[in-house]
Amino acid sequence: MAGVASNLAKKRALAAGFGTNSNAVKYSNQDFEALRSQCLSQGKLFTDPTFSAAPESLGFNELGPNSSKTRGVVWKRPGELCSSPQFIVGGATRTDICQGGLGDCWLLAAIASLTLNDDVMARVVPRDQSFEDNYAGIFHFQFWQFGEWVDVVIDDRLPVKDGELLFVHSAEGSEFWSALLEKAYAKVNGCYEALSGGSTTEGFEDFTGGIAEQYDLSKAPANMFYIIKKALESGALLGCSIDITSAADSEAVTRQKLVKGHAYSLTGVTEVNYRGRKEKLVRMRNPWGQVEWTGAWSDGSSEWNSVDSSERPSANKEDGEFWMSFTEFLRHWSRIEICTLTPDTITSDDVKHWSVCNYDGGWRKGSTAGGCRNNPYTFWMNPQFVIKLDEEDDDPDDGVDGCSFLVGLIQKNRRRLRKVGEDMHTIGFAIYEVPPQFRGQREVHLDKNFFMTHASAARSETFVNLREVSNRFRLPPGEYLVVPSTFDAHLNGDFCLRVFSEKQSEVLPCDDPVDAVLDDETTSDDDVDANFRALFAKLAGDDMEISATELKTILNKIVAKRTDIKTDGFSLETSRVMVNLMDDSGNGKLGLGEFATLWKKVQRYLGIYKQNDKDNSGTMSSPEMRIALKEAGFTLNNTIYQLLVARYAEPDMTVDFDNFVGCLMRLEMMFRVFKKIDAHDSGSIELDFDQWLTFAMI
Numbered sequence: 001m002a003g004v005a006s007n008l009a010k011k012r013a014l015a016a017g018f019g020t021n022s023n024a025v026k027y028s029n030q031d032f033e034a035l036r037s038q039c040l041s042q043g044k045l046f047t048d049p050t051f052s053a054a055p056e057s058l059g060f061n062e063l064g065p066n067s068s069k070t071r072g073v074v075w076k077r078p079g080e081l082c083s084s085p086q087f088i089v090g091g092a093t094r095t096d097i098c099q100g101g102l103g104d105c106w107l108l109a110a111i112a113s114l115t116l117n118d119d120v121m122a123r124v125v126p127r128d129q130s131f132e133d134n135y136a137g138i139f140h141f142q143f144w145q146f147g148e149w150v151d152v153v154i155d156d157r158l159p160v161k162d163g164e165l166l167f168v169h170s171a172e173g174s175e176f177w178s179a180l181l182e183k184a185y186a187k188v189n190g191c192y193e194a195l196s197g198g199s200t201t202e203g204f205e206d207f208t209g210g211i212a213e214q215y216d217l218s219k220a221p222a223n224m225f226y227i228i229k230k231a232l233e234s235g236a237l238l239g240c241s242i243d244i245t246s247a248a249d250s251e252a253v254t255r256q257k258l259v260k261g262h263a264y265s266l267t268g269v270t271e272v273n274y275r276g277r278k279e280k281l282v283r284m285r286n287p288w289g290q291v292e293w294t295g296a297w298s299d300g301s302s303e304w305n306s307v308d309s310s311e312r313p314s315a316n317k318e319d320g321e322f323w324m325s326f327t328e329f330l331r332h333w334s335r336i337e338i339c340t341l342t343p344d345t346i347t348s349d350d351v352k353h354w355s356v357c358n359y360d361g362g363w364r365k366g367s368t369a370g371g372c373r374n375n376p377y378t379f380w381m382n383p384q385f386v387i388k389l390d391e392e393d394d395d396p397d398d399g400v401d402g403c404s405f406l407v408g409l410i411q412k413n414r415r416r417l418r419k420v421g422e423d424m425h426t427i428g429f430a431i432y433e434v435p436p437q438f439r440g441q442r443e444v445h446l447d448k449n450f451f452m453t454h455a456s457a458a459r460s461e462t463f464v465n466l467r468e469v470s471n472r473f474r475l476p477p478g479e480y481l482v483v484p485s486t487f488d489a490h491l492n493g494d495f496c497l498r499v500f501s502e503k504q505s506e507v508l509p510c511d512d513p514v515d516a517v518l519d520d521e522t523t524s525d526d527d528v529d530a531n532f533r534a535l536f537a538k539l540a541g542d543d544m545e546i547s548a549t550e551l552k553t554i555l556n557k558i559v560a561k562r563t564d565i566k567t568d569g570f571s572l573e574t575s576r577v578m579v580n581l582m583d584d585s586g587n588g589k590l591g592l593g594e595f596a597t598l599w600k601k602v603q604r605y606l607g608i609y610k611q612n613d614k615d616n617s618g619t620m621s622s623p624e625m626r627i628a629l630k631e632a633g634f635t636l637n638n639t640i641y642q643l644l645v646a647r648y649a650e651p652d653m654t655v656d657f658d659n660f661v662g663c664l665m666r667l668e669m670m671f672r673v674f675k676k677i678d679a680h681d682s683g684s685i686e687l688d689f690d691q692w693l694t695f696a697m698i
Contacts, residue, residue, distance in 0.1 A: 025148055025151065026151055039132060039138060040136050044136075047137075048153065048187075057191055060191065085176060089190075099168060106187070106197070106202065107185065108178075110237065111287075117235050120341070123142060123208075124207050125181060126141070131176075137157075138155050141185075143206045147496050167182055180604065199263075202467050204328055211498055213340070214336070217329075217334060225280050228266065236338050240266050242261065244261035256295040257294045273307065280325065284323075291320065292322040298323070355505055357498065359495065359497045364492055365492060372488075383638055387480045390477055391477070405472075405473055408470035409469050409497055411424060411468055424467060426463045431458040435454070443512065458480075512636060514635065516671045517633040519633070528596045544592070546595055548575040565610070567657040568656065574658060598659070602661060605632065625655045
């Protein structure tokens with residue numbers, strides 16, 4: 001229940017404008033300004049209680065407490081490592097980032113690209129901090145995390161081994177912004193080891209809130225150089241890597257000093273006049289800060305002698321950065337990742353802004369985790385979103401009309417789960433054209449029959465076990481349904497779905513409305529026939545009323561004789577809910593008419609239960625339960641259905657008869673209470689605290 005309250009509070013905060021870069025959410029509820037002021041007034045340096053200088057902050061396996069890699073590690077503040085530490089020396093540059101003893105080259109490549117754009121850099125690294133003015137051992141950084149910006153506070157104690165920083169460091173020994181940024185990012189992800197291995201796009205997106213695309217350079221489009229050039233001009237971040245074919249290839253150095261399985265950043269392009277023709281060049285950077293390409297156009301190579309000095313870029317340092325021809329680049333590199341920035345990131349009016357929509361969602365075992373199309377009986381249970389595309393692109397390069405858009409599906413917080421042995425799910429999505437009868441509607445969750453009879457209009461290129469899968473599409477104007485899913489059904493996870501479109505688009509969740517058709521089934525004492533009256537007299541005893549305890553006994557005697565339904569017996573709690581629902585007198589017991597009404601209701605629910613037990617197992621599966629609830633008169637959205645499955649389903653995602661009846665009774669009671677208080681049918685009610693407690697305790 002606390003989780004439900006937290007989700008509601010988060011949605012309200014986002015609606016109120018929290019979570020933007022200018023109004024970031026305070027991670028772990030830590031306020032940088034307040035904490036720094038407190039430390040300054042007390043004359044002490046900040047110590048972060050939420051990410052301590054301890055083994056668990058380093059890692060859990062290779063960097064775990066008993067690892068040789070962490071033996072002898074101590075935590076020191078920059079002032080203990082050099083006499084005059086600096087936050088940033090001469091402006092943040094891509095040469096400030098050198099990799100340490102952690103496999104997070106993907107992250108460092110993203111940080112290197114970050115330094116090329118002052119506006120983007122300032123969003124991640126706030127400028128209100130240094131080792132001189134108001135220094136209190138506390139720093140903060142801002143990261144985009146699944147739809148919102150978070151402000152992350154850290155102390156400046158850094159892991160050190162043999163007198164050197166263990167992880168990322170600056171080539172300038174007295175500069176510490178990159179090491180502190182890495183620590184803040186490790187905090188968000190649970191520990192340093194959680195950062196080992198990844199895709200540069202992940203870092204790109206967390207530093208910008210943008211959306212990343214990936215191109216296989218063996219199948220690069222003909223205008224790839226143009227795409228790269230335009231991306232750099234628009235402030236996009238770019239990363240590249242060379243695929244490995246075996247574990248032995250990992251970080252293996254080729255004859256011409258390129259590192260396989262290692263993330264590089266692409267930091268520039270140019271065209272120079274070379275021997276009477278134009279030569280396309282790209283500038284790359286190895287985040288190690290050393291080990292550079294030695295082939296054509298490398299630092300000091302003979303090719304530069306044939307280029308006019310006015311066209312020659314400065315490229316003669318052993319700083320990890322080098323130039324190479326675009327032709328060689330396509331031949332040696334396997335893939336390139338491009339992160340397109342959000343409109344609020346880009347301040348220049350010369351850059352074309354894309355429209356952005358962002359939605360949170362979740363997959364829950366038994367309710368909304370339907371798996372991919374290979375699971376035809378559960379696929380329809382996945383969350384569904386409608387994209388409305390009205391305007392075609394302006395002047396498409398290839399002359400083909402259509403609406404261009406990017407869909408990105410991110411699974412949330414999976415790095416943090418590495419500590420408990422989990423990792424990324426395999427995820428993807430499918431896109432369907434909305435049929436004419438459903439266009440313009442949002443309160444509808446398309447069912448199994450639709451997906452069994454309709455093919456997808458588009459889909460993610462593949463299902464992948466990366467944090468995000470994203471693809472670019474161009475479709476005719478219209479309405480389309482996006483269905484995000486894990487590959488396998490019944491896997492729990494949270495996701496963020498984003499749509500970037502060249503023209504303005506509309507993206508909305510598509511879900512059933514929350515409603516109920518509640519028939520008046522009341523039976524008066526006079527309407528009860530003689531046989532039932534005699535039965536009641538026998539069951540009720542001397543007071544001629546049935547209590548919750550008596551009802552429990554009655555129901556369990558009846559269901560114990562049936563072999564066609566499974567149940568572990570009605571609980572006293574369920575019996576109390578049933579009595580509370582039917583008890584008009586308020587004395588906590590059922591009279592003749594009230595018991596007769598309840599009896600008819602249970603009989604009706606038994607019929608629905610039997611009808612939806614398709615395999616005659618005596619139980620219902622959770623997908624069957626959603627259909628059964630609708631037949632009983634209830635339409636429910638994904639959020640409520642997730643709660644019901646969590647509350648009433650067994651671990652194997654089956655629902656037995658007593659839980660099914662208990663669920664329906666409680667639903668009916670909640671609907672009836674609300675409708676009775678909402679006398680004007682406004683759709684909202686107002687309660688004071690005492691009233692809230694009264695109804696919550698029913």
